[in-house]
Amino acid sequence: MMKNLILASGSPRRKELLSLYTTDFTICVSDFDESGVTAPTPAQLVEKLARGKCLAVAKDHPGAVVLGCDTVVDVGGEVFGKPHSVEDAKRMLRALSGAAHEVHTGVCVSDGVRTESFVDSCRVTFFPISEGEIDAYTATKEPYDKAGAYAIQGRAALWLDRLEGDYYTIMGLPVSRTARLLSRF
């Protein structure tokens, strides 16, 4: 029987996906400051951020098993996080239009003694997105709490040409690999 499980995330998608594995967890959003965190590659960045969020909560909850995650969109090495404005969202969507990009999600689990992490990456190819579609999409709420300014589980599904990897990595939690990692705690 696993110790108390804490999801160190305010993301409703992560809560929903973790619920496929177990509903026996609580949520504690970390106060980890992501600004200024750097890494040599986007994949290393998400692992570092997931670890930071996880350990910030783990230090206050000894004896619990804590799960922290981070997701970014990677366009040829350039990192897209959540858009800061309508213009920022439009810039991101123009860069994603008619091209392939990677989505990286870092996952970290710690019980305060042992800490394990991994990164899962999914390659996404979008059909060309018209300026009209970008205008309409960025006028909705959908892009603003999502890395890369889109939700694949939302209306961005209409732009999807090809996907190579785990769909749930795009939504912020590669749930099968995460379940396997959690089962070792």
Ligand SMILES: Cc1cn([C@H]2C[C@H](O)[C@@H](COP(=O)(O)OP(=O)(O)OP(=O)(O)O)O2)c(=O)[nH]c1=O
């Ligand atoms: C690309 C993409 C991202 N996302 C979401 C997943 C993440 O919630 C979010 C990326 O932001 P994150 O900074 O990884 O996470 P968060 O701020 O939402 O939550 P927390 O730090 O508390 O864990 O983007 C989608 O839901 N669908 C998508 O297609």
